[in-house]
Amino acid sequence: xxxxxxxxRDKALDAAMSLFWEKGxxxxxxxxxxxxxKMKPGSIYAAFSSKENLYLLALERYFEKSRLGHRxxxxxxxxxxxxxxxxxxxxxxxxxxDMARQACMxxxxxxxxxxxxxxxxxxxxxxxxxxxxxxxxxxxxxxxMGELPDSANTNRLARRFQANLAALRFELHLGTDxxxxxxxxxxxxxxxxxxxxxxxxx
Amino acid sequence: xxxxxxxxRDKALDAAMSLFWEKGxxxxxxxxxxxxxKMKPGSIYAAFSSKENLYLLALERYFEKSRLGHRxxxxxxxxxxxxxxxxxxxxxxxxxxDMARQACMxxxxxxxxxxxxxxxxxxxxxxxxxxxxxxxxxxxxxxxMGELPDSANTNRLARRFQANLAALRFELHLGTDxxxxxxxxxxxxxxxxxxxxxxxxx
DNA sequence: CACGAATTTGAGCGTACACTCAATCCCGTA
DNA sequence: TACGGGATTGAGTGTACGCTCAAATTCGTG
Numbered sequence: 001x002x003x004x005x006x007x008x009r010d011k012a013l014d015a016a017m018s019l020f021w022e023k024g025x026x027x028x029x030x031x032x033x034x035x036x037x038k039m040k041p042g043s044i045y046a047a048f049s050s051k052e053n054l055y056l057l058a059l060e061r062y063f064e065k066s067r068l069g070h071r072x073x074x075x076x077x078x079x080x081x082x083x084x085x086x087x088x089x090x091x092x093x094x095x096x097x098d099m100a101r102q103a104c105m106x107x108x109x110x111x112x113x114x115x116x117x118x119x120x121x122x123x124x125x126x127x128x129x130x131x132x133x134x135x136x137x138x139x140x141x142x143x144x145m146g147e148l149p150d151s152a153n154t155n156r157l158a159r160r161f162q163a164n165l166a167a168l169r170f171e172l173h174l175g176t177d178x179x180x181x182x183x184x185x186x187x188x189x190x191x192x193x194x195x196x197x198x199x200x201x202x
Numbered sequence: 203x204x205x206x207x208x209x210x211r212d213k214a215l216d217a218a219m220s221l222f223w224e225k226g227x228x229x230x231x232x233x234x235x236x237x238x239x240k241m242k243p244g245s246i247y248a249a250f251s252s253k254e255n256l257y258l259l260a261l262e263r264y265f266e267k268s269r270l271g272h273r274x275x276x277x278x279x280x281x282x283x284x285x286x287x288x289x290x291x292x293x294x295x296x297x298x299x300d301m302a303r304q305a306c307m308x309x310x311x312x313x314x315x316x317x318x319x320x321x322x323x324x325x326x327x328x329x330x331x332x333x334x335x336x337x338x339x340x341x342x343x344x345x346x347m348g349e350l351p352d353s354a355n356t357n358r359l360a361r362r363f364q365a366n367l368a369a370l371r372f373e374l375h376l377g378t379d380x381x382x383x384x385x386x387x388x389x390x391x392x393x394x395x396x397x398x399x400x401x402x403x404x
Numbered sequence: 405c406a407c408g409a410a411t412t413t414g415a416g417c418g419t420a421c422a423c424t425c426a427a428t429c430c431c432g433t434a
Numbered sequence: 435t436a437c438g439g440g441a442t443t444g445a446g447t448g449t450a451c452g453c454t455c456a457a458a459t460t461c462g463t464g
Binding site for chain 2: 112175187
């Protein structure tokens, strides 16, 4: 029988995700990770092979959480378009000390690693594509329900949605105050709501 | 009489801007700069004091060029709103090998330096604010000319404009193909054009 | 209780970084 | 043409990085 692992993999990965999300791949040093994960270098390497691999696991974790969060948001909503619009307002309403009150980790990741870490950049792009798919599926459901006209291009709408999302979260990163952020989110949410065909049932 | 400086400061700063823009502050090493500026480390330090200071000069250069470029775009346009809308289309139409076919340097800079280089981050934020002012001035002119209703909030529009700009340029960074990028730019340009009060003269 | 394997430890490895400075070079001047 | 001094050079500095591995520790098992 194998000995029980004395470190908590889940907590360690959560800590890694926080660190990498906040500081990025390059600016997060092994020293930072040792402190954050409460593990010594040898243990980190035994458990996660390399800094790069740990980053990839943290990024995957972020992606899974994001997708789950989005799906929960959509499930809660009265209709697909309402859920998509709510996404913006939810982000702007994040508590001031919420960890998520910063740029999207995928956005930061791509900026940080595009020129230096091709493997990470590639994975990041694939997660961004998957999220866009997720949004496109939302718009497609809206279309099927008659919330969106048949002529609407769901992929194009999804791209626009993701662009808005990235921009809104960059605004959090910038530190723009809550009121102005809320206005921006409101503009984006209204843009979604205005797509609604008149008289569509919820 | 002082000896003529044998390095070309203008060209050197242009090279520094390119390097820093593409790779960011942290990922650009002194080795890269030596090669790009064709200067030895001692000369670089004699001319620019430090990597950080060189970066600040490169960033300032980028800001000045961006502002000048925007003003030229506005001067060329038939009306303020037309100029602002054209901005998006111009970016999407950039030649495939144009250096500017990537994320905005200010955006990248803030992501790269926010947690590690407070002085750079601060300067970056001030340039972003100045660009937003520039956009707000454009909307204000549109308002004065009757292109925009008096009720329009020019600062809010400018914030939205800048968010769209950042998002569009991030799409270039991502490597999205030209056609899809053009669609996104078109969505953003139309959003500006739709603000136009019906029957406003040009 | 003693053994052995799985796990953790942390001093220390090679490397690459930003940066320095004594030596050299080059050009305007006399 | 010889000189003086500012500009340029690049080997070399200390430091911090990602990472390793032999030794110590910890536990289930016989």
